Amino acid sequence: xxxxxxxxxxxxxxxxxxxxxxxxxxxxxxxxxxxxxxxxxxxxxxxxxxxxxxxxxxxxxxxxxxxxxxxxxxxxxxxxxxxxxxx
Amino acid sequence: xxxxxxxxxxxxxxxxxxxxxxxxxxxxxxxxxxxxxxxxxxxxxxxxxxxxxxxxxxxxxxxxxxxxxxxxxxxxxxxxxxxxxxxxxxxxxxxxxxxxxxxxxxxxxxxxxxxxxxxxxxxxxxxxxxxxxxxxxxxxxxxxxxxxxxxxxxxxxxxxxxxxxxxxxxxxxxxxxxxxxxxxxxxxxxxxxxxxxxxxxxxxxxxxxxxxxxxxxxxxxxxxxxxxxxxxxxxxxxxxxxxxxxxxxxxxxxxxxxxxxxxxxxxxxxxxxxxxxxxxxxxxxxxxxxxxxxxxxxxxxxxxxxxxxxxxxxxxxxxxxxxxxxxxxxxxxxxxxxxxxxxxxxxxxxxxxxxxxxxxxxxxxxxxxxxxxxxxxxxxxxxxxxxxxxxxxxxxxxxxxxxxxxxxxxxxxxxxxxxxxxxxxxxxxxxxxxxxxxxxxxxxxxxxxxxxxxxxxxxxxxxxxxxxxxxxxxxxxxxxxxxxxxxxxxxxxxxxxxxxxxxxxxxxxxxxxxxxxxxxxxxxxxxxxxxxxxxxxxxxxxxxxxxxxxxxxxxxxxxxxxxxxxxxxxxxxxxxxxxxxxxxxxxxxxxxxxxxxxxxxxxxxxxxxxxxxxxxxxxxxxxxxxxxxxxxxxxxxxxxxxxxxxxxxxxxxxxxxxxxxxxx
Numbered sequence: 019x020x021x022x023x024x025x026x027x028x029x030x031x032x033x034x035x036x037x038x039x040x041x042x043x044x045x046x047x048x049x050x051x052x053x054x055x056x057x058x059x060x061x062x063x064x065x066x067x068x069x070x071x072x073x074x075x076x077x078x079x080x081x082x083x084x085x086x087x088x089x090x091x092x093x094x095x096x097x098x099x100x101x102x103x104x105x
Numbered sequence: 106x107x108x109x110x111x112x113x114x115x116x117x118x119x120x121x122x123x124x125x126x127x128x129x130x131x132x133x134x135x136x137x138x139x140x141x142x143x144x145x146x147x148x149x150x151x152x153x154x155x156x157x158x159x160x161x162x163x164x165x166x167x168x169x170x171x172x173x174x175x176x177x178x179x180x181x182x183x184x185x186x187x188x189x190x191x192x193x194x195x196x197x198x199x200x201x202x203x204x205x206x207x208x209x210x211x212x213x214x215x216x217x218x219x220x221x222x223x224x225x226x227x228x229x230x231x232x233x234x235x236x237x238x239x240x241x242x243x244x245x246x247x248x249x250x251x252x253x254x255x256x257x258x259x260x261x262x263x264x265x266x267x268x269x270x271x272x273x274x275x276x277x278x279x280x281x282x283x284x285x286x287x288x289x290x291x292x293x294x295x296x297x298x299x300x301x302x303x304x305x306x307x308x309x310x311x312x313x314x315x316x317x318x319x320x321x322x323x324x325x326x327x328x329x330x331x332x333x334x335x336x337x338x339x340x341x342x343x344x345x346x347x348x349x350x351x352x353x354x355x356x357x358x359x360x361x362x363x364x365x366x367x368x369x370x371x372x373x374x375x376x377x378x379x380x381x382x383x384x385x386x387x388x389x390x391x392x393x394x395x396x397x398x399x400x401x402x403x404x405x406x407x408x409x410x411x412x413x414x415x416x417x418x419x420x421x422x423x424x425x426x427x428x429x430x431x432x433x434x435x436x437x438x439x440x441x442x443x444x445x446x447x448x449x450x451x452x453x454x455x456x457x458x459x460x461x462x463x464x465x466x467x468x469x470x471x472x473x474x475x476x477x478x479x480x481x482x483x484x485x486x487x488x489x490x491x492x493x494x495x496x497x498x499x500x501x502x503x504x505x506x507x508x509x510x511x512x513x514x515x516x517x518x519x520x521x522x523x524x525x526x527x528x529x530x531x532x533x534x535x536x537x538x539x540x541x542x543x544x545x546x547x548x549x550x551x552x553x554x555x556x557x558x559x560x561x562x563x564x565x566x567x568x569x570x571x572x573x574x575x576x577x578x579x580x581x582x583x584x585x586x587x588x589x590x591x592x593x594x595x596x597x598x599x600x601x602x603x604x605x606x607x608x609x610x611x612x613x614x615x616x617x618x619x620x621x622x623x624x625x626x627x628x629x630x631x632x633x634x635x636x637x638x639x640x641x642x643x644x645x646x647x648x649x650x651x652x653x654x655x656x657x658x659x660x661x662x663x664x665x666x667x668x669x670x671x672x673x674x675x676x677x678x679x680x681x682x683x684x685x686x687x688x689x690x691x692x693x694x695x696x697x698x699x700x701x702x703x704x705x706x707x708x709x710x711x712x713x714x715x716x717x718x719x720x721x722x723x724x725x726x727x728x729x730x731x732x733x734x735x736x737x738x739x740x741x742x743x744x745x746x747x748x749x750x751x752x753x754x755x756x757x758x759x760x761x762x763x764x765x766x767x768x769x
Contacts, residue, residue, distance in 0.1 A: 045319035045350055046175045050593060052354035053171035055205050059355070068390045071489030072498070072592055078205040079235070079371070081384075083485045085492070085592030 112160030234372025453630030495581030507537030553713030664712030
């Protein structure tokens with residue numbers, strides 16, 4: 019993991035929290051993600067990421083399932099990165 | 106509109122999963138009409154009711170997360186409010202995800218129609234640990250907020266009271282969201298540029314905001330309206346502020362935070378909710394599949410234990426009863442009339458009637474799973490597999506129901522929001538072998554391959570599924586262009602089902618099937634009946650027989666004579682007809698042992714295999730075709746589907762015949 023904690027949403031581990039800092043994609047994609055709560059500055063928490071297939075992430079008190087491709091277009095900065103099982 | 110301008114006109118709006126249809130059903134009961142929005146495949150539900158002596162017409166706008174015109178649901182919602190100008194918008198929001206739900210409200214407040222808020226599911230929110238103060242929220246936003254538990258009927262009455270009051274008396278100016286401070290000057294400048302050219306009835310400040318958001322529809326509208334010189338200036342502003350959409354969205358969330366600061370108390374961190382406990386299993390990559398398998402087993406168990414006997418009962422007592430009665434009543438009448446009514450008309454009606462129990466079970470299962478919140482979980486666990494063949498996780502459930510019957514599979518595809526993913530799912534659904542096709546396969550596999558019937562049955566059940574997967578990839582990559590549907594899906598909180606909502610939905614789906622598909626099914630079964638009896642009364646010398654002779658050159662490519670070809674053609678009315686027609690044409694019964702001698706005398710094992718392959722891949726039955734028309738809204742896709750499958754069936758038969766002749 020890089021030292022400043024910058025990564026994509028798809029790389030977050032279960033239970034890990036992060037702050038969104040950028041969204042990549044067309045207006046359609048950004049508009050839709052924004053409506054669900056993914057805007058720069060919003061806090062997200064990974065609920066389920068099994069390394070392949072879609073992920074589930076918590077944002078604005080709601081759980082959202084995202085395809086891995088879509089999750090890779092969300093840039094996040096990991097907060098108090100305390101992934102499950104890490105010492 | 107049939108109501109004219111009389112009475113009060115209300116639009117019901119809300120994001121998905123807020124209990125909006127429960128509110129709508131509660132208000133209108135069965136006084137509702139389901140159609141389609143013009144030119145769209147989005148359902149348009151409207152109804153009317155009387156409240157304290159006042160006539161109210163209400164339109165249930167489709168669930169939308171925002172109003173960006175990225176989906177037909179969003180376009181329909183905003184077009185309705187702008188062009189048809191209802192007296193008031195009743196916005197339903199889910200108290201358990203208040204902030205996200207207020208995003209749509211932020212968009213609605215940018216339009217001129219007054220808005221009242223129904224704060225729904227306060228019971229579910231409490232279970233999840235949220236406390237919302239409706240009065241504080243009302244004071245903050247400056248519009249009426251009514252707390253509700255629509256599923257229990259609480260608050261709906263008050264909600265409509267408040268809405269009617271606002272419709273009659275108007276409303277005070279609410280606190281509207283503003284764009285983030287760093288873009289305020291840009292927005293002002295743009296507004297001055299475009300305002301003189303904004304056509305009625307569009308509000309100028311809304312159009313300006315949508316231009317900054319990069320909204321395609323509004324951009325095209327204004328490009329046509331603005332003089333070229335002004336458009337040049339507007340366009341250069343838009344190009345330098347391409348990321349303004351983020352500023353607009355952030356402005357809305359700033360507003361939401363201000364509105365909810367005092368009104369919303371969240372659960373303490375680390376609390377594990379009911380939804381989380383269920384999801385620990387239901388969305389687990391392995392356990393989730395077991396849960397899904399169990400759910401499917403229950404649905405199919407119900408189909409066989411309840412649906413099957415009901416079908417038989419309807420066939421025996423209703424259809425055959427009617428046939429017997431008609432036969433006696435018309436005993437002295439002309440033969441052709443009896444044939445037309447008993448074999449033609451009743452054949453079609455009977456097919457539809459016997460479908461009803463299975464359709465009811467499938468529609469009810471789908472509606473129940475959707476209503477309690479499980480459907481999203483099924484889509485989630487299956488997405489990785491469906492993704493491999495270019496489909497969406499939500500395509501799984503409808504396709505799987507196809508094993509029972511293709512009709513609910515195609516109607517069930519409505520749960521897929523993306524139009525493109527829904528279309529591909531509909532086109533592929535007939536390749537899921539339905540119960541009737543499998544029954545034909547089981548009987549005839551014993552006829553042609555008595556020693557390895559089981560193996561042949563399994564292989565030929567798998568064949569169309571393999572074709573489905575290959576075709577799914579091909580349709581996605583080559584034929585139906587467009588971006589593969591993004592998988593972005595809310596996982597709603599689990600909650601108890603609302604039986605009224607489910608019952609109304611099942612009733613409407615069944616009615617739609619009988620009403621819309623019924624005409625097509627009836628006409629086709631009468632036409633096919635006429636082809637098999639005209640002009641001589643015997644199928645051998647009928648037009649259908651003649652068509653069979655014409656097709657013999659094609660049949661020879663797969664080792665088949667005219668009789669098996671006619672059997673496949675008559676299966677268009679109902680798949681099980683294939684066996685019955687063979688029985689008639691070979692003067693044998695409809696069981697494997699009765700058919701075996703005659704069929705095996707004419708057809709080699711290779712030809713038998715070709716027949717079975719063709720039967721498994723051939724075009725769907727007329728009921729399925731009628732529903733494809735109903736759901737895609739165009740004959741074009743019906744012809745694409747029928748042409749594609751006819752070609753596949755022919756090619757499959759030819760390949761099977763030659764490979765088998767060479768191997769066997």
